Amino acid sequence: MKRILILLTVTLALMLVVAACAVPPAPKEAAPEASEAPAASQEPITLSWAFWGSPEEAKTHQKVADAFMAGHPNIKIETMVAPWSDYFTKIQTLWAGGDSSLIPDVLFLWPTPRYAAEGVLENLDPWIKKSGYDLSDYWPALLESAMYKGSVYGLPRDIGLEVLYYNKDIFDAAGLSYPDDTWTWDELLAAAEKLSIPGERYALGMEGGKYQLWVGQNHGSILDDMRNPSKCTLDDPAAMEGVKFFADMMDKGYAMRDADLSQAGGDAAVFQSGQVAMIIQNASRVSAFNAANMNYDVAVVPIPKGGQRSASAGGAAWVMSSGSDAKEAAWTFLSWLQDTDGGQKIYTASGEIFPALQSTARSDAFLKADQPPANRQAFLTEGENAKVGRFGYFPEWGELNGSIIGPAMQRIWAGEVSPEELLPALCEQVDAFLAENGYPK
Amino acid sequence: MTSQLSTKRAWWRWRPDQQWEGYLFILPSFIGFFVFVILAVIFSLGISFSDWGLTGFKAWAGVENYQALFRDPVFWRALHNTGFYLITIVPSQLVLGLAMALALNQSLRGVGFYRLIYFMPVVTTIVAGAIVFRLLFSTHGPVNGLIEGVAGMFGASVQMPNWLGSTRHSKWAVVFLTLWKNTGFTMVIYLAALQGVAPELYDAAHTDGANAWQRFRHVTLPMVSPTTFFLFIFQAIGAFQLFTEPFVMTQGGPANSSLSVVQYIYLAAFRDIRMDKAAAMAWFLFLFIFIFTLIQNRMQRHWVYYETSD
Structure with a gap:
């Protein structure tokens, strides 16, 4: 009798372990309208934000997060950084796991169309429409690198023109x-x-x-x-x-x-x-x-x-995870990142990128960097003539x-x-x- | 013979005489193995027969993933490269390992030191090794310097191979790295086998007038043949599964000339997000290795000598 009892317990434990591993959690489906995060909420919303980068680049990212939090006391940013070589394996595993509490809300990503095709990215069109975000400030053809089936799925941070x-x-x-x-x-x-x-x-x-x-x-x-x-x-x-x-x-x-x-x-x-x-x-x-x-x-x-x-119009983009449970806050952060007065300026001033927004490139953050190269106009000229061609925009x-x-x-x-x-x-x-x-x- | 009859009972039958509590002791390890290995393996078989993206199951695909593999020229290239690694790495490792073991089986002064030196690459990080090998095999690196020097002694001028940058030589660079890394292991296993050969056999052969070569050919080789068989299978599987060496040394390039199958599986899964294609390749490779090993297992009675078998 005792033996049977032990055997039963063990079998039960085994089944539990198997069940826990085998059942994938259902993906979250939420339209922008459905997620109502009251703006006046006292409880700070926590956003997780993922990017790749060297230790120096990570410092710039942290500076950006700090600047955002200073202006938005009700949103807290948690960063997740990995080197380029491990980054994609890591976030793919998180997405495959499907646990929305672990999946970052806002991510740095390349190539955007590949992931948009897998359905893990939020279609940004409704958000752009609702907030009146200005897309015309991007260099010509650049947004296409972050589009899939005619919709914008990401906002490119920079343009990698040579x-x-x-x-x-x-x-x-x-x-x-x-x-x-x-x-x-x-x-x-x-x-x-x-x-x-x-x-x-x-x-x-x-x-x-x-x-x-x-x-x-x-x-x-x-x-x-x-x-x-x-x-x-x-x-x-x-x-x-x-x-x-x-x-x-x-x-x-x-x-x-x-x-x-x-x-x-x-x-x-x-x-x-x-x-x-x-x-x-x-x-x-x-x-x-x-x-x-x-x-x-x-x-x-x-x-x-x-x-x-x-010049090739393409660059890694900020995207929002479609499973995010704080989309309102995520969009606030995303559109702030891609604003000349927000993240764009900090990244550009760090000297690591040539910005995706024309207004940032023509601002003092880029032109009056006070350091070589003297002929920064060369970047602007190439940017004005940027074209689709280096990368294919299909999955x-x-x-x-x-x-x-x-x-x-x-x-x-x-x-x-x-x-x-x-x-x-x-x-x-x-x-x-x-x-x-x-x-x- | 009656005792043998009782063991004929099917293995899964309950046997009161057995200390069944033993199973409890292996249970923690078995659960881990079951969940993280067996379950995952069975799961991947399902993936290989379906249309499977980043977030999971989309539709059943039948054998489409497998059929697509045979139409994929890059898969054939990877298979071809892996075959090359197999036929170059395995025999050279066996020969080199045995030669080193024979040399270090003598009672030389400081033999322990040499054994240590030759075994060291086995416990060295492969990435560190690959970085050093990239320098050694660079266009103006020491290896080419050596070739130039030797050629110069004979008054010949040779075109220096671009080891890492040409499709003709990149595989060889990977082969050399793998040999450097793994031959020490072969040597140690052979060394153990050599020390297990009874000295009486050599004495008897000596008395019969066998010379050094004959003693090696007719005493040493047959006596270590079970070890040779083990190493052969072990290393063949290792060659089929070669990943780190080409991954860190050549990234599979140039022009996929050093791409191995396992590396292509990795790329399909994590670069192309084609989990279904990656799973199909993994299962194809498994079947390939399985059949290969089965054939070798059948062939072994023709050349492997087990002392106790008669």
């Missing part, structure tokens, strides 16, 4: 005039020839993954439509010429090969050590170069004759680019195969992938 950084000392020693907005590919090549010293110095350091800049400048594109593609257009003459321009620079020893660049520690490292005279990169490098007291400036990226400026883009397009292009950057040889074959693979996933939809 400019040309050049080392003034090296240019002076070579007796060359500094790059400006009249430079075309021809001037760039002519300067590159003088700036490169075989075995010692390259003219240019640029990550292979940024190749689309040249393609877009030459009126080419990766896919015929980056939102709802039907075919790969990398083998069109315009795109092919753009890829060839970059590949030729590497073959001639003007530009550092992608693998060598990453083995040497990345573009910031080789630019600081003088191994390259120019890099093409976004604003994130400014604070490091200033800290190193470098003698440098920036310019717009040279374009081909008859070409167009083609499968990450897989397509990460498994097929990106790896294939690496063979060109390694000098193993020519663009003429590779791109038609690559396009066949891309088309097959698109067909497999049912595009165009």
Whole structure:
């Protein structure tokens, strides 16, 4: 009898454990109207806020949270930070777990359309409409990186557009005039020839993954439509010429090969050590170069004759979790983050980003930063001409680019195969992938 | 023989003579294993047959996830790479490990020190090892310097391999890292096996006039063959499941040339948020390893010698 009793207890305990693990909690469905958080509530609302970042970036985030709480005493912000490499695994696990008390209310996210397609993000359209939030202040085409099926699901914090950084000392020693907005590919090549010293110095350091800049400048594109593609257009003459321009620079020893660049520690490292005279990169490098007291400036990226400026309009965005139980407060915080008088200014003044809002970029927070680079106008010029093109805004883009397009292009950057040889074959693979996933939809 | 009859009873039948309280003692560990391993494994089988996104079940998909795998060129590439790792890593580890064990089985001065040195990589963090190997195998790194030096001695000039940046060499860089990391383990297991070989056998072989090679070929090899079999299976499974080495050293690149299957499973799950595809790949890999091991198990009677088996 005693034995049976023990056995029963044990079985029961086992079943409980299994049951607790096997039943997924129901996802919370709440329209903006349904969640009524009285504004005059005495009880402070706690929002959890997740982002990735280095320890220095985390400090800026904390500064932003403190500034918000100072102006909103009834909302308390709890931060959750993880390094880039762990961040996505962590929040995906939280979402998969479905426990809304653990899922952050406001998150930093990339790429937004991928997550919007999974239904874990709040559609911000009703909130934007209700509060009259101004979307026209964003750089052209930038919001599209945070849209899914025509609705806004995130507010981009910054725009990762590239400019040309050049080392003034090296240019002076070579007796060359500094790059400006009249430079075309021809001037760039002519300067590159003088700036490169075989075995010692390259003219240019640029990550292979940024190749689309040249393609877009030459009126080419990766896919015929980056939102709802039907075919790969990398083998069109315009795109092919753009890829060839970059590949030729590497073959001639003007530009550092992608693998060598990453083995040497990345573009910031080789630019600081003088191994390259120019890099093409976004604003994130400014604070490091200033800290190193470098003698440098920036310019717009040279374009081909008859070409167009083609900075990529894309950036990680703030999003709201659809399972949040404090959506009213979350929207208050979200719209404050993306306000020139709110979070945008603090991030911009930290020197880590180029802001998503034009009014912030044209404010003293960016223009009068009192530090190099002198030619900050270059960022504005690139921003005004920003375009869709670097990233696809459909859910499968990450897989397509990460498994097929990106790896294939690496063979060109390694000098193993020519663009003429590779791109038609690559396009066949891309088309097959698109067909497999049912595009165009 | 009557005692044997009683053991013929099905294993799950209640046996009053058995100390059933024993099960209570293993229960805490079993619950953990059941919930976090068995349940998760069964669960993933379900995922592999459904359309499964970030938040869970969407619809049943039948074998569609498996069919899609065979149309996926990247999966084939990963499979191909994993096959390459298998046929390079496993034999070289066995040969190198046995050679090292034979050398360190002598009564040399300071042999304990050498054993320690050779075993050290096994307990070293793989990430630290990979960072050092990235430096060693960089374009102007020590490995290429060595090749250049040796080639220079013969007056030849060779094209320096770009170990991490070319599709032809990246797999080899991963292979070398794995060998460095794991051969010490093989050596220690072989060392234990060698010390279990009865000295009388060598004495007898010596008396019969066997030379050193014959003693190795006809005494040592058969006597350690059960160990060889164990290591072979163990390392083959390890090679099938290779993840950390390519992940930290080459990130699977360039051009997916060093991407392993397990790494692709990871990417499918956490980069592409395709839990269903990842689960299907995991089960395919399981079946592959299972059949491979089954075949090896059947083959072992042709070459594995168990002293007690006759």
